[in-house]
Amino acid sequence: MRDARIAFGERLVARDLTLEFPAGRTTCLLGRSGVGKTSLLRWLAGLLPDAPRAQPVAYMAQSDLLLPWLSVLDNVLLGYRLRGDRVALAAAEARARILLAEVGLADRLDDRPAQLSGGMRQRAALARTLCEDRPVVLMDEPFAHLDAVTRLELQDLAARLLAGRTAVLVTHDPLEALRVGHQIRVLSGSPFIAGPAIEPVGVVPRDPADPALLGLHARLVAELRGLAP
Numbered sequence: 001m002r003d004a005r006i007a008f009g010e011r012l013v014a015r016d017l018t019l020e021f022p023a024g025r026t027t028c029l030l031g032r033s034g035v036g037k038t039s040l041l042r043w044l045a046g047l048l049p050d051a052p053r054a055q056p057v058a059y060m061a062q063s064d065l066l067l068p069w070l071s072v073l074d075n076v077l078l079g080y081r082l083r084g085d086r087v088a089l090a091a092a093e094a095r096a097r098i099l100l101a102e103v104g105l106a107d108r109l110d111d112r113p114a115q116l117s118g119g120m121r122q123r124a125a126l127a128r129t130l131c132e133d134r135p136v137v138l139m140d141e142p143f144a145h146l147d148a149v150t151r152l153e154l155q156d157l158a159a160r161l162l163a164g165r166t167a168v169l170v171t172h173d174p175l176e177a178l179r180v181g182h183q184i185r186v187l188s189g190s191p192f193i194a195g196p197a198i199e200p201v202g203v204v205p206r207d208p209a210d211p212a213l214l215g216l217h218a219r220l221v222a223e224l225r226g227l228a229p
């Protein structure tokens with residue numbers, strides 16, 4: 001994005017914003033609550049009035065946006081159903097079943113979203129996003145509300161499935177950014193600016209016990225604590 005402006009009426013979230021999201025890589029966005037992370041994702045998705053029309057993206061919003069009257073499996077396949085491509089739908093169904101097994105919902109395919117816990121709904125939403133075969137994937141706190149072990153497992157899964165795609169992932173967790181991000185940007189200020197790109201070494205998903213990661217984690221936490229909310 002180049003010289004972009006993000007605003008809601010008088011409220012200026014960002015101006016003259018130039019950011020690069022390397023192709024085929026995952027960029028993680030960190031920043032205090034309210035700084036403008038979701039707004040940036042929505043801008044990238046072409047969902048804000050000032051934003052240019054974007055190419056089709058897979059977008060995982062902060063709320064799971066599952067349709068209550070559809071089963072878990074049908075929710076994951078919703079995009080394919082709406083596009084009405086029967087051939088793509090048949091192929092996607094096999095992929096959806098595998099993904100739902102990988103997020104631990106193999107025995108919940110026929111449940112309605114209301115029958116799931118919050119974390120399960122989030123896992124279903126994650127499966128739906130990853131099932132959409134799109135080159136650009138935008139994810140807003142995809143692993144919030146999950147227990148620590150599930151969170152690590154799904155970070156691994158997402159890192160594997162996002163390989164080769166251009167992904168932008170918003171998170172509040174610096175360690176998560178360090179595990180799955182090829183590039184990390186910290187947003188701060190109002191209107192916000194993005195700090196320099198941090199590019200941890202090693203392949204993703206990185207080992208959370210890697211001492212180099214823990215050093216960077218301490219640095220990121222200190223940086224975030226120093227920022228005004």
Ligand SMILES: Nc1ncnc2c1ncn2[C@@H]1O[C@H](COP(=O)(O)OP(=O)(O)OP(=O)(O)O)[C@@H](O)[C@H]1O
Nearest residue numbers: 008009011013031032033034035036037038039040
């Ligand atoms: N639809 C909207 N109308 C008016 N103001 C909005 C709208 N959406 C966001 N804002 C404002 O834009 C600013 C950035 O909000 P945004 O949701 O992008 O922050 P965030 O960094 O994603 O926060 P959080 O981490 O809490 O989700 C906030 O001041 C918010 O009030």
